[in-house]
Amino acid sequence: MYYNKTLKDYLEDLAAKLPAPGGGSAAALASGLGASLVSMVVNFTLGKPKYLKYERELKEVLAKSENLRLKFLELVDLDVEAYRSRDLRDSLNIPLMVARLSLEGIKLCPGLIKKGNRNLISDVAVAAQLLESGFAAACVNVEINLKGLGDKKISAVMRRELKNKNKTVRKIRLQTEERVGKIIRG
Numbered sequence: 001m002y003y004n005k006t007l008k009d010y011l012e013d014l015a016a017k018l019p020a021p022g023g024g025s026a027a028a029l030a031s032g033l034g035a036s037l038v039s040m041v042v043n044f045t046l047g048k049p050k051y052l053k054y055e056r057e058l059k060e061v062l063a064k065s066e067n068l069r070l071k072f073l074e075l076v077d078l079d080v081e082a083y084r085s086r087d088l089r090d091s092l093n094i095p096l097m098v099a100r101l102s103l104e105g106i107k108l109c110p111g112l113i114k115k116g117n118r119n120l121i122s123d124v125a126v127a128a129q130l131l132e133s134g135f136a137a138a139c140v141n142v143e144i145n146l147k148g149l150g151d152k153k154i155s156a157v158m159r160r161e162l163k164n165k166n167k168t169v170r171k172i173r174l175q176t177e178e179r180v181g182k183i184i185r186g
Helices: 007-015 023-045 049-085 088-106 109-115 118-149 152-185
Strands: none
Touching: 007 023, 023 049, 023 088, 023 109, 023 118, 049 088, 049 109, 088 118, 088 152, 109 118, 109 152, 118 152
């Protein structure tokens, strides 16, 4: 699969007339990029005298972002496998997991505005935007798979969950952009 392939290979297959990878896999990749940026910001912050008082918290953020980054990378391939196997439950559960994990990832961003290296402040906003994009794309994939599932009760529960999570994701992204924008503009 793509876990050990190049980004070029993945993008060529994504662009090709192939059934997979597709939007679900791309959603996981977008969120993986966001989690990677969170890790980058923390890695450039750790050890800097100005941020030493946040060292313990930053290490916890890094552990979480690295865990998420690896999960998203794995989900890129799992989504492709689910599509190829025509497993409707996996095709539903994988984007649902991407959405849930994207929420966990975006929650890491606001704290980095104050505790992260100021030279990378724009990367915090980009991370939030990518995690929101991955979340939104995963929701579209959940929705299309719910249609195929045909279970109104499960569909209602999942739609309600994602609607509530969407409010939180959107709020965090907007607040992150606003706070970062104020810092950038001085």
